[in-house]
Amino acid sequence: MSRDRAALGGHLRLAFAGAATTWAAMLSWRGFTELSARYLFALVGVGAVIALTGALARWRRLPGVLVVALQVVVAGALTCAYVADRPWPGDRFWAAIGSAVDAANTYASPVPETDLVSVQPLLVVGGLVAMLLVDLCAATLRRVPLAGLPLLVVYSVPVSLLGTGLSWWVFAATAAGFLMMLFLQEEEHLRRWGRPLDGTGEPLRRLSDNVRGSALAVGTVATATAVLVPLAIPTFSFSVFDIGQGRGGDGDITVTNPLADLRRDLVRGEDIDLVEIRTDDPSPDHLRISVLNRFSGAEFSAGDREVPTSNRAQGTVPALEGVDDSVARVTDSYDYDVSITDGFDSRWLPTQAPIGSIEAAGDWRFDESTMDFIAGDDDLSTAGLDYSFEALDVQYDDDALLRLDGVATSLPGELTDVPDDLSPVVESLSRQVTAGATTKFGQAVALQQWFRDDGNFTYSLAPEPPKVGVDALEAFLTEGPGGRTGYCEQFAAAMAVMARELDIPSRVAVGFLSPDRTGPDTYVYSAHDLHAWVELYFPGAGWVLFDPTPAARVDTPLPDYTNLDVALPDIPTATGSTESVERPTRSATAEPTRPTRRPEPTTASPDRPSEGGSSFPWLVVLLVVVGAVLLALLARLPAGVRARRREQRLAGGPEAVWEELRATMVDLRLPWPETRSPRETRHRVAAFLGRPGDERTERPPRGPTVAPEAAAALERIALAVERGRYARHAPVPPGALKDDGETCVASLLAGAMPRTRRRARWWPRSLFQRRPATAVDPRTDADAESELVGSRAEHL
Numbered sequence: 045m046s047r048d049r050a051a052l053g054g055h056l057r058l059a060f061a062g063a064a065t066t067w068a069a070m071l072s073w074r075g076f077t078e079l080s081a082r083y084l085f086a087l088v089g090v091g092a093v094i095a096l097t098g099a100l101a102r103w104r105r106l107p108g109v110l111v112v113a114l115q116v117v118v119a120g121a122l123t124c125a126y127v128a129d130r131p132w133p134g135d136r137f138w139a140a141i142g143s144a145v146d147a148a149n150t151y152a153s154p155v156p157e158t159d160l161v162s163v164q165p166l167l168v169v170g171g172l173v174a175m176l177l178v179d180l181c182a183a184t185l186r187r188v189p190l191a192g193l194p195l196l197v198v199y200s201v202p203v204s205l206l207g208t209g210l211s212w213w214v215f216a217a218t219a220a221g222f223l224m225m226l227f228l229q230e231e232e233h234l235r236r237w238g239r240p241l242d243g244t245g246e247p248l249r250r251l252s253d254n255v256r257g258s259a260l261a262v263g264t265v266a267t268a269t270a271v272l273v274p275l276a277i278p279t280f281s282f283s284v285f286d287i288g289q290g291r292g293g294d295g296d297i298t299v300t301n302p303l304a305d306l307r308r309d310l311v312r313g314e315d316i317d318l319v320e321i322r323t324d325d326p327s328p329d330h331l332r333i334s335v336l337n338r339f340s341g342a343e344f345s346a347g348d349r350e351v352p353t354s355n356r357a358q359g360t361v362p363a364l365e366g367v368d369d370s371v372a373r374v375t376d377s378y379d380y381d382v383s384i385t386d387g388f389d390s391r392w393l394p395t396q397a398p399i400g401s402i403e404a405a406g407d408w409r410f411d412e413s414t415m416d417f418i419a420g421d422d423d424l425s426t427a428g429l430d431y432s433f434e435a436l437d438v439q440y441d442d443d444a445l446l447r448l449d450g451v452a453t454s455l456p457g458e459l460t461d462v463p464d465d466l467s468p469v470v471e472s473l474s475r476q477v478t479a480g481a482t483t484k485f486g487q488a489v490a491l492q493q494w495f496r497d498d499g500n501f502t503y504s505l506a507p508e509p510p511k512v513g514v515d516a517l518e519a520f521l522t523e524g525p526g527g528r529t530g531y532c533e534q535f536a537a538a539m540a541v542m543a544r545e546l547d548i549p550s551r552v553a554v555g556f557l558s559p560d561r562t563g564p565d566t567y568v569y570s571a572h573d574l575h576a577w578v579e580l581y582f583p584g585a586g587w588v589l590f591d592p593t594p595a596a597r598v599d600t601p602l603p604d605y606t607n608l609d610v611a612l613p614d615i616p617t618a619t620g621s622t623e624s625v626e627r628p629t630r631s632a633t634a635e636p637t638r639p640t641r642r643p644e645p646t647t648a649s650p651d652r653p654s655e656g657g658s659s660f661p662w663l664v665v666l667l668v669v670v671g672a673v674l675l676a677l678l679a680r681l682p683a684g685v686r687a688r689r690r691e692q693r694l695a696g697g698p699e700a701v702w703e704e705l706r707a708t709m710v711d712l713r714l715p716w717p718e719t720r721s722p723r724e725t726r727h728r729v730a731a732f733l734g735r736p737g738d739e740r741t742e743r744p745p746r747g748p749t750v751a752p753e754a755a756a757a758l759e760r761i762a763l764a765v766e767r768g769r770y771a772r773h774a775p776v777p778p779g780a781l782k783d784d785g786e787t788c789v790a791s792l793l794a795g796a797m798p799r800t801r802r803r804a805r806w807w808p809r810s811l812f813q814r815r816p817a818t819a820v821d822p823r824t825d826a827d828a829e830s831e832l833v834g835s836r837a838e839h840l
Contacts (some may be wrong), residue, residue: 055099055183058228062182062191063091065221066175069198071214073167076148076202079157083167086126087175090168094119094175098183108184115176123172127165140165149342174198188229192222318388319556319569325378325396325435328567329600330589332555334392334416335579337456339544341463344537344552349411349418357393357408357417357431360401364438365413366452368584371444374400376437382430387571389427393417394555394569396435397579397587404431413456414551440585440605449483450583452549459549459581462541467518474542487546488580488590489608491539495592502529503597517541532593536576539592549581553589558600679806686711686808694785696778698764701785705729705761708789710813711804712796722769726762730755733788734795746795754791757784 067087074080097118101111121131128136144166147155155163174194181191199218321328338347364374377400384394393408395417406429407420419425452459462470477494478487495501520534521542533552540550557575559567575598577591590606591598693704702722709716714732717725733751738744748755761784764776793801 059095402433707810
């Protein structure tokens, strides 16, 4: 192989090692999307193009700036082709990136993948940038340690965005790749420092076996330590907080946003059973999972919570807050026995509101201000949980409710806060809708009746990815293309914000709307029952439930107080005309019988897969197969390295062949006399020679008389080594003793027990053993003779 080809090989090895390491680090991004295989497969091609282009350019000695520019052009064209089907960043490319950014801001991770919703372009572009940076640092600038910075950023991004811990196997793969990059760089440095040793002018081509073994051992121990030590020492553990951090308790707990499950399950086709209840409640609707207090301008979230360890879900809970007997009173209670399937993995415990008592195993805690229940242990979830609680039936005095006009002053300010950049259109519309109401409660009733009127709003999941941010709310409330059409989260968020504009404390509740009845007293909630509604606070009545989602979705009869006689003004409808909004009559919605659950709208929508679609977990199967292949390759790695090393040694001079015999003895757990002469060593080794063909024998016979051909070959090898070390003679050309070496190796293997041979094959001990300092290094015959002649000349 010429020097140019050797240089190209070095460039290719380092470049592809960098691309593979970056790709391994980007496995930590799997939680960003439901279809991680898409961006991972795309980045395989991008990484290969970057590595190949950079290696060829550096091999041709192009300037670094030109190398990077060439990589950007070639890999960028491939990325654009993946994102927009065109190899240049045109309008379609930037539109796809904009849609990906909107999807990332709208959906909680993992983002669903549909025709209209995808974050794949963003992930592929991010991977392109990361691979370019790693290649720049490691291969172009020849600073592999500097490449650790972009790798660290890539690997740690999910910690801040996903709220999940670090995957140990992704860390191990990334660390192994990074160590390989360091190894390749240092090997290249040693090649440049090497001096001619055999008179041919060729530089040192490879590291010694000792250096390789030491590097492998140090890297393996360091990586294993980094993975295993945090598991063994509890103080090394850490928590990541999705929304807010529990305060006031005896330890921090994770607070997650249940809107992620609501969005994900409403836009996917599978309608699986999640919660089964047994109850004497005749109308077990609006089973609440959690309430969201804080509106950031982008979405409603749980905010900070007071969850001390004393607030356990075991026994009686505090009485109703802010309730006056003249307005509301508890008239009855219902028992609930709840069984949650393994398919509903949540850190929030579904309950009715309000409740009187609860019994749930585990560290479930409640916030007294919200009375929802959250897991106090990071490993605790609802999957497979059975528990029970007592739900309270609160009856309101309608006339007393309509007179409620007080402003709550004792509640946290976040329950009435609205963003500074909220459009004045929202406040103006809030005042218009409630112009006919004379009290705060009347305004709340007017808001709900306005939302639920079919002439004003339309319930649908079809238009585009649903949003609840400041700009999206304004668009949702106004007329025009896409306006006044949405789904439950948008209706609940819009009414909550409009109530706050009227100084009414509000929060969004997330839970299940109405179950299917499966028996006399049993009901089942499924994924499509997930729903969002509003809770408003009035001094004297406490937190009162309102549901602004139109009847196209909410066909369950709402409480009587939501249909009180409140005059509604003339408000422009979605068609642009001005007409009086009819108030639904009380008798029309107060039917005590419970209708069956209405399914999700069946209108064909590109962002919802059909029910007939395959639910086979292809991605999981693919990852399992890839993992199995990687494990198989990893298991074969020591044997492959050992076979290659044996081939190299047997093709060398006498010292290299002698070193291979020593390594074979070490692999077979046989003693090698390090301090003996070649002649004495030959006698020791000959005692372990076996006859090829006896491999299946449990204890095969051994000795020079059993394998005379191998004994003769061993004699020739020992004589060549002895002459090379101690006598002046013509150098033995490389490869001259290859046949003899192969004969001896085969004979040594034939003389070992089958179990010993298998162990030597799969875990060759010589790869990980440091050569004793007293041993003779394997060198070429010319080297030995040169030193011997020089030594004799000095004595003369």
